[in-house]
Amino acid sequence: MSPPLDIQAVRRDFPVLDQMARGKPLIYMDSAATTLKPTSVVEAVTEHYRMGAANVHRGVHFLSEEATRKFDASREKVRAFLNAKEAAEVIFTSGTTGAINLVAHSFGSRLKPGDEIIISEMEHHSNIVPWQLLCERQGTILRVAPINDAGELLLPELEQLINARTRLVSIVAVSNALGTINPIEQIIAMAHSRDIPVLLDCAQAVAHKALDVQVLGVDFLAFSAHKLFGPTGVGVLYGRRALLDTMPPFLSGGDMIRSVSFAKTTYADLPAKFEAGTPHIAGVIGLGAAIDYVNALGLERIATAEAELLHYGTSCLRQIKGLQQVGTAAQKTSILGFTLDDIHPHDIGTLLDQEGIAIRAGHHCTQPLMQRFGLPATARASLAFYNTKAEIDALVVAIEKTQRLFA
Amino acid sequence: MSSQMELYQQVILEHNKRPRNFGKLEGGNRAAEGFNPLCGDHLRVYLEVTADGIIQQIAFEGSGCAICKASASMMTVALKGAKVEVAQAMFGEFQRLLKGELNPESAPNQLGKLKIFSGIWQYPARVKCAALAWHALSGALSNQPTVSTE
Numbered sequence: 001m002s003p004p005l006d007i008q009a010v011r012r013d014f015p016v017l018d019q020m021a022r023g024k025p026l027i028y029m030d031s032a033a034t035t036l037k038p039t040s041v042v043e044a045v046t047e048h049y050r051m052g053a054a055n056v057h058r059g060v061h062f063l064s065e066e067a068t069r070k071f072d073a074s075r076e077k078v079r080a081f082l083n084a085k086e087a088a089e090v091i092f093t094s095g096t097t098g099a100i101n102l103v104a105h106s107f108g109s110r111l112k113p114g115d116e117i118i119i120s121e122m123e124h125h126s127n128i129v130p131w132q133l134l135c136e137r138q139g140t141i142l143r144v145a146p147i148n149d150a151g152e153l154l155l156p157e158l159e160q161l162i163n164a165r166t167r168l169v170s171i172v173a174v175s176n177a178l179g180t181i182n183p184i185e186q187i188i189a190m191a192h193s194r195d196i197p198v199l200l201d202c203a204q205a206v207a208h209k210a211l212d213v214q215v216l217g218v219d220f221l222a223f224s225a226h227k228l229f230g231p232t233g234v235g236v237l238y239g240r241r242a243l244l245d246t247m248p249p250f251l252s253g254g255d256m257i258r259s260v261s262f263a264k265t266t267y268a269d270l271p272a273k274f275e276a277g278t279p280h281i282a283g284v285i286g287l288g289a290a291i292d293y294v295n296a297l298g299l300e301r302i303a304t305a306e307a308e309l310l311h312y313g314t315s316c317l318r319q320i321k322g323l324q325q326v327g328t329a330a331q332k333t334s335i336l337g338f339t340l341d342d343i344h345p346h347d348i349g350t351l352l353d354q355e356g357i358a359i360r361a362g363h364h365c366t367q368p369l370m371q372r373f374g375l376p377a378t379a380r381a382s383l384a385f386y387n388t389k390a391e392i393d394a395l396v397v398a399i400e401k402t403q404r405l406f407a
Numbered sequence: 408m409s410s411q412m413e414l415y416q417q418v419i420l421e422h423n424k425r426p427r428n429f430g431k432l433e434g435g436n437r438a439a440e441g442f443n444p445l446c447g448d449h450l451r452v453y454l455e456v457t458a459d460g461i462i463q464q465i466a467f468e469g470s471g472c473a474i475c476k477a478s479a480s481m482m483t484v485a486l487k488g489a490k491v492e493v494a495q496a497m498f499g500e501f502q503r504l505l506k507g508e509l510n511p512e513s514a515p516n517q518l519g520k521l522k523i524f525s526g527i528w529q530y531p532a533r534v535k536c537a538a539l540a541w542h543a544l545s546g547a548l549s550n551q552p553t554v555s556t557e
Contacts, residue, residue: 344472346446350414350533362446376447376470405415406424406473 002298005305010297011386013038024356027391032176032335032382033360035207035229037290044289045231048282056281057255057272071281074288075271081291082221082238083212088270089244091237092279096203097126099222099237100170102274103199104130106247107168107220113139115167120145120153120182121372122175125365127201131170140167147372151178151327159190166191169198173205177364177380178327179310179335181209188217197243203227207384208306208333210299213238225283230290234283237274244270251276297385305385310334313383313392320399326378334383340399343406345377351405352379355398357391413526414533415473422477427484432466441469441543443535443556448475452543460491467543472536478524479540485521491548493517498541505534 011017014036019026028036048070054063056071072087079087093099108131111117117131121144131142143166145158153171162169169191173184184200191198197219202211206223213221220243224235239247249256249267256276258266267273294302313336317323326337340348349361360380363370370377381395432438432453441450448471455464465483486494500516503509507528511518524537535556546554 344475346472346533346536347415347474350530367447370447376449406420 002301005297005301005385007305007386007388011388013040013293014386015039017386021356021358022354024354027355027357027387027394029381029383029387029391029395030358030360031207031384031387032204032227032364032380034226034232035384036386037231037286038229038293040293041230041286041289045282045286048285052281052285055278067281070285070288071279074284074291077288077291078236078238081295082236083214084238085214086241089238089241091239091244091271091274092284093222093235093237094233094280095224095226095235096201096222097130097224097235099220099235100126100199100201101130102237102250103168103170103220103222103239104134106250106274107197107243108134108138108140109248111138111140111167114141114165116141116143116161116163116165118143118145118158118161118166118169118171120158120171121147122151122153122178122180122366122369123170123172124176124201124203125367126203127170127172128368141165144368145171147180147369149373150329151175151180152329152331153180153182153187155183155186155190158187162191162194162196166194166196169196170201171198172201172203173211174202174208174333175327175366175369176204176335177366177369177378178329178337179204179332179382180327180329181205181331181333183331184216184218192217197240204333204335207294208299208303219243225287225290228287228290229293231280231283231286234280234287236287241270244274249273249276253277255279302385306334306383309383309385309387309389309392310336312389313381313395316392316396317399320396320403322403323399326373326375334387336381336383337378338380339375339378340403340406343402345379347406348379348399348402351402352395352398355394355401357381357395357398359395414530416523418481418520418523419473419477422480423473426467426476426480428466428487429480430466430468432464435464435466437547437550439543439546439551440553441539441546441556442553443471443475443539445556446472446536448472448536448539450475450479450540450543452479452540452547454544454547456491456548462486462489462491462494465544467540471539472533474527474533474536475539478537481521481523482540482544485519486544494544495548497521498545501541502538505537 054067056068143161199220202223221238226232253276322341345361435453437454450469511522
């Protein structure tokens with residue numbers, strides 16, 4: 001067992017934390033929206049633009065070869081991070097949304113009217129809308145697995161939705177609004193017993209939980225670099241080669257071809273087939289640096305630190321009269337969703353901001369989930385390993401101050 | 408309270424708690440709904456406009472944050488008995504106030520107590536909250552049943 005994280009030392013890796021917001025020390029509790037970036041990631045991105053800046057996979061000159069080497073090294077880092085069989089199964093996208101859209105368009109193009117896709121009630125809009133558009137294009141049908149009041153997926157109900165027309169189960173691994181950790185192993189086993197592939201939306205999971213695609217046996221897995229301490233604008237679609245090989249290209253143009261003629265164009269092999277156009281090179285290099293950073297800390301130690309914060313935060317919020325926690329699943333990441341009696345979440349957000357505390361207020365791009373709970377919005381404090389118990393204490397004080405103002 | 412807290416002045420908190428002219432207006436002849444799709448705020452504004460263009464009655468209902476509700480409540484108070492042209496002119500002034508383009512102390516205006524929202528331009532995310540009721544009002548006056556801030 002490795003020693004616990006030295007939080008004060010780790011915080012020094014994030015210079016962004018060392019500043020005032022509205023005249024108060026910044027307390028960042030919006031990591032579910034985007035995680036902060038450690039210096040090593042910022043430097044890797046900056047270094048590429050400062051000294052690299054060349055395009056990849058085409059130049060014969062020094063800078064292009066350097067950029068290509070770093071770009072390919074990042075792909076290998078992602079492969080190892082996910083334990084994919086081969087680097088070619090790692091497709092760089094613009095983010096989780098881009099990855100899910102790729103599957104919805106490419107895998108989805110083979111679906112027939114009446115074919116079904118299963119999602120859940122706790123999905124982010126990015127795992128709802130691409131399927132709704134697919135349904136409009138192809139006449140497929142979207143089935144939605146329900147959750148309970150704690151925000152836990154109802155597995156028997158999910159199982160009942162699976163039938164002979166089911167073609168894909170696309171499920172969020174960790175809910176961005178509730179923090180619920182879904183039983184992805186059981187979901188995959190359930191779907192695979194009927195030969196149905198599974199896509200995991202790991203946007204929230206990736207920074208909190210080790211994901212081994214071979215152990216999981218998952219077919220598609222999507223995540224964004226910026227929720228893993230990396231840059232915005234870049235993400236990953238992992239796909240099993242057997243599936244990716246049979247899927248048609250999604251975006252098309254440069255880089256994704258083998259040869260182009262007006263008579264016939266042939267496509268490149270994986271992963272290039274799905275990476276048309278100049279990629280976000282600096283972003284991919286930054287993602288590689290982010291994975292190095294996470295590996296150095298250790299996902300297990302990160303999870304331990306965050307579990308402690310979650311436990312402390314949950315019990316602190318429980319003491320506040322007039323506060324209701326939203327998302328009380330037994331298995332959770334460090335996301336604290338809540339509402340206050342007679343105070344709209346946007347007012348909570350603005351008033352906490354006055355205390356230098358950054359939280360998210362709104363529907364968290366999960367409007368159907370909010371409807372499920374009969375709420376227009378919630379306030380959400382999402383914690384990462386760089387948060388402290390003292391910051392949670394400050395959150396409690398600020399919430400109580402807000403309540404007094406509205407009393 | 409810090410000086411930046413002027414957004415949540417007592418008047419706004421009080422209107423939020425006890426909104427004036429809140430509820431459906433029976434006998435109204437104009438109405439419109441306003442949505443803020445980004446935050447889920449949702450208001451309905453009712454008017455009774457006379458043949459000679461006077462807002463005889465005005466009311467609103469719906470749900471939203473304190474800024475949204477207080478703004479709606481104060482709008483109804485300000486516009487009851489006003490001419491339609493005056494209401495439209497005030498909508499223009501109020502929009503410019505929210506954007507920080509109108510200094511109510513130096514530029515002539517008819518905003519009166521609504522000047523309290525003058526600091527909101529410092530909170531870009533909240534400007535739409537204060538504007539929602541006015542957009543719904545404008546929709547009702549122009550016979551547009553649904554308006555969205557997006």
